[in-house]
Amino acid sequence: MLLTVLYIIAITAEAMTGALSAGRRSMDLFGVVLVACVTALGGGSVRDMLLGHYPLTWVRHPEYLALTAGAALLTVFIAPLMRHLRSLFLVLDAVGLVAFTLIGCRVSLEMGHSLLIAAVSGVITGVFGGILRDIFCNDVPLIFRRELYASVSFASAWCFLICIQLELPNEQAMLITLFAGFLFRLLAIRFRWEMPKFVYQDDPQQNG
Amino acid sequence: MLLTVLYIIAITAEAMTGALSAGRRSMDLFGVVLVACVTALGGGSVRDMLLGHYPLTWVRHPEYLALTAGAALLTVFIAPLMRHLRSLFLVLDAVGLVAFTLIGCRVSLEMGHSLLIAAVSGVITGVFGGILRDIFCNDVPLIFRRELYASVSFASAWCFLICIQLELPNEQAMLITLFAGFLFRLLAIRFRWEMPKFVYQDDPQQNG
Amino acid sequence: MLLTVLYIIAITAEAMTGALSAGRRSMDLFGVVLVACVTALGGGSVRDMLLGHYPLTWVRHPEYLALTAGAALLTVFIAPLMRHLRSLFLVLDAVGLVAFTLIGCRVSLEMGHSLLIAAVSGVITGVFGGILRDIFCNDVPLIFRRELYASVSFASAWCFLICIQLELPNEQAMLITLFAGFLFRLLAIRFRWEMPKFVYQDDPQQNG
Numbered sequence: 001m002l003l004t005v006l007y008i009i010a011i012t013a014e015a016m017t018g019a020l021s022a023g024r025r026s027m028d029l030f031g032v033v034l035v036a037c038v039t040a041l042g043g044g045s046v047r048d049m050l051l052g053h054y055p056l057t058w059v060r061h062p063e064y065l066a067l068t069a070g071a072a073l074l075t076v077f078i079a080p081l082m083r084h085l086r087s088l089f090l091v092l093d094a095v096g097l098v099a100f101t102l103i104g105c106r107v108s109l110e111m112g113h114s115l116l117i118a119a120v121s122g123v124i125t126g127v128f129g130g131i132l133r134d135i136f137c138n139d140v141p142l143i144f145r146r147e148l149y150a151s152v153s154f155a156s157a158w159c160f161l162i163c164i165q166l167e168l169p170n171e172q173a174m175l176i177t178l179f180a181g182f183l184f185r186l187l188a189i190r191f192r193w194e195m196p197k198f199v200y201q202d203d204p205q206q207n208g
Numbered sequence: 209m210l211l212t213v214l215y216i217i218a219i220t221a222e223a224m225t226g227a228l229s230a231g232r233r234s235m236d237l238f239g240v241v242l243v244a245c246v247t248a249l250g251g252g253s254v255r256d257m258l259l260g261h262y263p264l265t266w267v268r269h270p271e272y273l274a275l276t277a278g279a280a281l282l283t284v285f286i287a288p289l290m291r292h293l294r295s296l297f298l299v300l301d302a303v304g305l306v307a308f309t310l311i312g313c314r315v316s317l318e319m320g321h322s323l324l325i326a327a328v329s330g331v332i333t334g335v336f337g338g339i340l341r342d343i344f345c346n347d348v349p350l351i352f353r354r355e356l357y358a359s360v361s362f363a364s365a366w367c368f369l370i371c372i373q374l375e376l377p378n379e380q381a382m383l384i385t386l387f388a389g390f391l392f393r394l395l396a397i398r399f400r401w402e403m404p405k406f407v408y409q410d411d412p413q414q415n416g
Numbered sequence: 417m418l419l420t421v422l423y424i425i426a427i428t429a430e431a432m433t434g435a436l437s438a439g440r441r442s443m444d445l446f447g448v449v450l451v452a453c454v455t456a457l458g459g460g461s462v463r464d465m466l467l468g469h470y471p472l473t474w475v476r477h478p479e480y481l482a483l484t485a486g487a488a489l490l491t492v493f494i495a496p497l498m499r500h501l502r503s504l505f506l507v508l509d510a511v512g513l514v515a516f517t518l519i520g521c522r523v524s525l526e527m528g529h530s531l532l533i534a535a536v537s538g539v540i541t542g543v544f545g546g547i548l549r550d551i552f553c554n555d556v557p558l559i560f561r562r563e564l565y566a567s568v569s570f571a572s573a574w575c576f577l578i579c580i581q582l583e584l585p586n587e588q589a590m591l592i593t594l595f596a597g598f599l600f601r602l603l604a605i606r607f608r609w610e611m612p613k614f615v616y617q618d619d620p621q622q623n624g
Contacts, residue, residue, distance in 0.1 A: 019406070020408055022406060023406040023407060023408025024408055024409070024410070026405050026406070026407045027405065027406060028402060028403035028404065028405050028406070029403045029404055029405075029406060030358040030359055030362070030403055031358075032406050034358070045258065049257055049258070049465055050461065050465070050472060050475070051470075051471070051472075051475065052260075052468075052470030052471060052472075054259075054260030055259070055260060056258060056259075056260075059258070059259065059321060059325055062322055062324040062325050062328075065324065065325075065328065066324065076406045079406070079408050082408075083410070113475065114478055116478040116481065116482065117475055117478050117481075120478075120481065131552075135343060135551060135552070135554075136339075136343070138343075138346065138347065138554065139554065150446040150447075150450070151446055154446070194444060195444035195445045195446055196444065196445055197442050197443065197444050197445075198435070198438060198439040198442070198443060198444070198445060198448050198492045198495070199439060199442045200436055200439025200440055200495050200498075201440070202440070202499070227614070228616055230614060231614040231615060231616025232616050232617070232618070234613050234614070234615045235613065235614060236610060236611035236612065236613050236614070237611045237612055237613075237614060238566040238567055238570070238611055239566075240614050242566070253466065257465055257466070260468075262467075262468030263467070263468060264466060264467075264468075267466070267467065267529060267533055270530055270532040270533050270536075273532065273533075273536065274532065284614045287614070287616050290616075291618070343551060344547075344551070346551075346554065346555065
């Protein structure tokens with residue numbers, strides 16, 4: 001129940017960031033809706049296709065698809081406001097990131113996969129929507145060049161899995177993870193924590 | 209039967225547009241064949257992977273794959289002619305768009321999905337080949353920046369679904385949709401109808 | 417058994433080339449690991465999703481995922497050495513290309529698909545990791561613009577399938593294919609054999 005509410009917040013927020021990205025590329029309304037859907041529902045879809053977990057969430061619940069499309073169109077109308085809501089979006093996006101990760105872990109555990117696969121499933125659910133958004137908009141994925149994002153998803157996944165291994169009740173494990181993951185992400189933004197970058201250049205004379 | 213003929217026309221035409229895109233990027237013959245296959249068969253493949261509808265069409269009918277590869281290689285040889293066939297290709301592409309959409313709707317209905325999912329399935333089948341083509345060639349997908357294209361697919365899908373809901377016979381529903389969708393697309397090209405575009409720019413001082 | 421050893425060599429080598437690509441784009445460590453996993457395991461994953469062959473290899477054997485991630489991180493530490501290992505990597509990559517192709521053909525044959533689909537399955541396994549790597553790093557896929565690569569995969573696939581049709585024992589067919597494919601790739605690099613390129617330019621006045 002809590003997770004459903006968080007999921008709805010998450011897909012709405014992600015749909016709106018997707019719509020803005022499409023707007024930066026001057027796409028038409030159809031492109032805006034498509035990029036929004038890919039951003040909001042793409043992470044879960046990639047997870048389900050990789051794990052063979054059918055039917056996909058939005059196929060079983062087309063109302064989520066309608067919600068995503070509606071959020072995208074709303075974004076177009078309130079775009080001038082969006083600049084002032086930047087902080088709100090960072091917060092909603094942080095909630096969404098952790099909620100998506102939790103959901104991805106749970107799907108994988110319910111299918112009987114190992115802990116490592118559950119963690120990977122959580123991270124894929126958390127971050128792939130943003131990666132696909134950037135591929136559709138022809139950008140190098142941003143999430144690997146800014147403040148900790150995939151790392152927050154990864155840490156949240158393990159936090160949840162450890163809680164489950166310690167036999168905490170499911171709700172408690174979820175609340176602890178949500179709180180810890182959310183805090184971690186906000187601190188990362190506030191203090192501009194970044195993962196070390198790997199900068200590699202080929203020898204100029206061997207290039208080509 | 210009619211749909212099979214239209215499908216064959218559609219994949220041939222889409223394969224040839226894919227091959228031209230690969231040529232614009234100076235790819236080698238293998239790349240040309242791959243981009244052609246992705247363009248012609250990618251929409252249906254994405255639909256089938258999202259819906260868990262196995263085996264995929266080209267796996268069950270490898271002859272379609274061979275046809276697509278053949279059309280791609282033929283395109284290389286007749287490339288100098290292609291400039292003069294531009295109008296023909298716009299027409300064939302319009303037929304293909306509507307035929308793909310119809311096929312996508314039917315696959316989804318046969319699997320027992322809801323109308324909204326059937327419409328989405330039709331649009332995915334219709335437009336994803338072109339989107340994948342542009343991603344493989346490292347372009348921002350064109351279909352969201354030119355004349356109505358995805359919208360034609362969307363309108364065709366609903367036209368077909370409404371006909372089916374009105375309990376028209378299947379063949380009649382298909383013919384009406386083909387005619388209406390085809391006409392809509394040609395009018396859109398002729399009169400340069402476009403969807404409104406969403407142009408969003410971040411505040412310069414908040415950029416980065 | 418031989419194939420398992422070759423597979424492990426192949427995913428390690430591919431992971432390292434993926435990590436270097438991520439480094440060229442200055443990604444952070446998470447991006448490096450992701451691009452490495454996509455490069456090493458993406459070809460097989462795309463094949464399995466297209467054929468509906470679940471569970472995927474790395475889901476059944478998470479240790480391969482751990483190995484890939486480990487190889488990616490190792491690459492970051494020994495990056496300054498990598499320039500001097502360029503020839504070694506071309507050799508390992510050639511081994512990997514042929515090994516991936518063989519594995520892809522076998523998976524498809526075991527599922528009962530036709531020879532053409534088996535060959536396509538082999539090529540997809542062999543080359544899609546590199547294609548996805550380039551899409552994630554926002555490059556036009558390299559493999560279609562340099563020395564024979566996909567063609568080596570295609571020729572290896574048919575070499576293996578013909579050996580199987582001639583009822584050679586499986587091991588013998590694999591060894592012949594490995595040797596022939598490996599030699600073909602090295603000769604292609606040495607003598608800069610390339611596929612003919614298809615260069616297509618639209619008429620300038622019709623552009624836009």
